[in-house]
Amino acid sequence: MFIDQVDIYLKAGDGGNGLVAYRREKYVPMGGPAGGDGGNGADIIFEVDEGLRTLMDFRYQRHFKAQRGQNGMSANAHGKNSEPLVLKVPPGTVIKRKDTEETLADLTQHGARAVVAKGGRGGRGNSRFATSRNPAPDFAENGEPGEEFEVIMELKLMADVGLVGFPSVGKSTMLSAVSKAKPKIGNYPFTTIKPNLGVVATRDGRSFVMADLPGLIEGASEGTGLGHQFLRHVERTKVIVHVIDISGTEGRDPVEDYRTIRNEMALYNENLIQRPEVIVLNKVDLVSDEAVFDRFEKAVGEDSEIFRISAATHQNLDELLYRVADLLEETDAAEDIPENTDERVVYRHEKDRDAFAITRDDDGAYVVSGASIERIFKMTDFNRDAAVRRFARQMRTMGIDDALRDRGIEAGDTVRILGGEFEFVE
Missing domain, CATH: 3.30.300.350 (GTP-binding protein OBG, C-terminal domain)
Incomplete structure (x- = not known):
């Protein structure tokens, strides 16, 4: 099952408590303080594993609590720090705080790590509070609480090319024709309800990853249908291949289909319509009237790159793939992908830590x-x-x-x- 958004609860480890203790040695009747500090609580770290493709593991376990630090011991012995709790996620995972919607991490590369919930520091033992005025303090600190909050995890697929279009225009058929992917294909709306990935190899030795994404409908930018699931994944793609059913066999107007989807993409994120785009007129084998093509090309503009193909008969697929590969070589990454990091991607700026x-x-x-x-x-x-x-x-x-x-x-x-x-x- 493909899961691309989940809410989970995180509780980093509390610090261990400091200890109140005194030296008890032979011939030292008035020994000084000897309480050790507590150990630090465990952080919760998210790490990218390129072998994962879904957030399925987080659907059934949604509460994660890290271990607290060990309490301080006598003879000024420091409690043991707890090992971090490491949660593996697929490439393209974005982690946000649920209460503030603050982005805590955006993890894209294999092995990238981010500390999302920080463990509490250990409390200080009584020996740490000794002064000349109070050489034998009879108090210690409890451990600092670890961070605790809910996060939203979103998965944005890491694909070079995204196939967009209304339901049943032939996106899945096209992906199966140009790669070894085997998406579910059927002649009814929303056959594709989860993204499918395929590696495409051109005849001149180039390759790229193509994603067949769930079909759009009007209102997708507001979450209608599978809108947000679809648009979230488009954000990562470098090149958009806009698939149109030019035959009109589903009873829709190809020009209106194109304009509707472009509008929904702009409403969701204006940057999407600035991406390099190739328009694919599919099912040309079902069209006998040349005027159908002329009308579409005139409506969308002469500057648009338009390819006439038939995914079912493989007509003109090679020419299309060559052009897509060229665009990928000419195009920078769709988003600024953060490098591997062992720190938080976003730092919390507190105006006044002591505010109350x-x-x-x-x-x-x-x-x-x-x-x-x-x-x-x-x-x-x-x-x-x-x-x-x-x-x-x-x-x-x-x-x-x-x-x-x-x-x-x-x-x-x-x-x-x-x-x-x-x-x-x-």
Whole structure:
């Protein structure tokens, strides 16, 4: 089964917790702090495997949770970092955050990698907080939470040439005639409901990959029929071969078919109609009136490259393939394909990491939210008084106390952060 779009949930590994421990050695009755740091949580990495052709593996398993780091140990022993969770995807996979639609990775080449969800760093053990004023701290950090969100995975086929056209115009027949691909062929709409790929070899020794894509209908740019499934794959192609049923045996006007599809492509992405295009008038063996060709060629313009073929009888196929191969040699890549990378393709630009917001609940409690304060909250061990005092200092440093006063908070009022409740004290 061909699957080209799925939604999945990712949870990178949390960092391991730091440890509160002290040296306990013979003849050293007042040993110093010896709590080790926690290990880093596992990243979630996507890697291209050229042997894959579909996102089928992600249809039935849609939740991926990476391992957390090992907790810190005594004697200042560092917890073990977790190995990354590597998910294999086919070439042409685009990964976007579902909530923001931000593109996190665009993976096209075999072996290309991208860290999509970053694991949390390990919490620091108590020995990391020792100072001259507090040589034996009795608190440590919890591990930082790993990133957690849903992503949309889209597959855009990596083909040199895309066959476009209305349903049942002969695209599948043409692909089967020029390659060893065996697409399903039938005389009814939407015979092709998934893209088919074939390697085409010309008689002069050149070769390229051709894709037979699901047929378009009017409204495809808005998702009607198989529109978005079709148009997503066209974006990667360098040359477009526009197949027209010139015989009109399906009861449609060839000129209107051409204009309709060009319009839908422009509505979806204006760049598509700027691609090199060859117009193929198929089923010429069923046409006896030369005026049919003259009318079409006059309507679309003299500058258009038009080939008259019959995919069924192989008429003029060689001449068409030679011209397509020439265009590929003259044409740059359809999109700027990113090189192999071990980093994110898109970097997140945060205007202010310490930004926070204050709202009021129905019961009058003040609710503080924000990525930075929530991260600090999760990394604080509230079972230890020293850690609680440190958290209070961090809130003051970030300006949250002053902001609460500006909102009218008074001593004894409730403050909430991620479900935890505190009493505001001056």
